[in-house]
Amino acid sequence: MMITGTPEEQAATRKRIVNRLKRAHGQLAGVIAAVEADASCRDVVTQLAAVTSALDRAGFAIVSTAMRDCVADPEGAANAEGLTTDELEKLFLALA
Numbered sequence: 001m002m003i004t005g006t007p008e009e010q011a012a013t014r015k016r017i018v019n020r021l022k023r024a025h026g027q028l029a030g031v032i033a034a035v036e037a038d039a040s041c042r043d044v045v046t047q048l049a050a051v052t053s054a055l056d057r058a059g060f061a062i063v064s065t066a067m068r069d070c071v072a073d074p075e076g077a078a079n080a081e082g083l084t085t086d087e088l089e090k091l092f093l094a095l096a
Contacts, residue, residue: 003065013061013065016061017058017061017062017065020054020057020058020061021054021058023054024051024054024055024058027047027050027051027054028051030047030050030051031044031047031048031051034047067089
């Protein structure tokens with residue numbers, strides 16, 4: 001994944017995305033544990049909603065970062081990622 005900016009900005013962006021994914025990972029483990037423990041439907045659905053939200057947020061962060069990078073350096077982003085700005089926009093809309 002191409003991330004532009006200073007090394008500090010790149011590290012901060014990567015950390016933010018990884019933290020969101022780790023949160024989703026933990027919440028998914030909670031869903032699995034709830035299903036295995038035969039938890040109430042309410043508990044399972046609540047955990048599942050949290051996972052969905054965490055993944056959506058991570059996806060939006062990844063796509064928005066990629067779109068920002070495409071705007072800053074469209075040719076470099078297209079070469080590095082193989083995606084055009086239009087393709088990234090379609091990916092972003094697919095998440096919505």
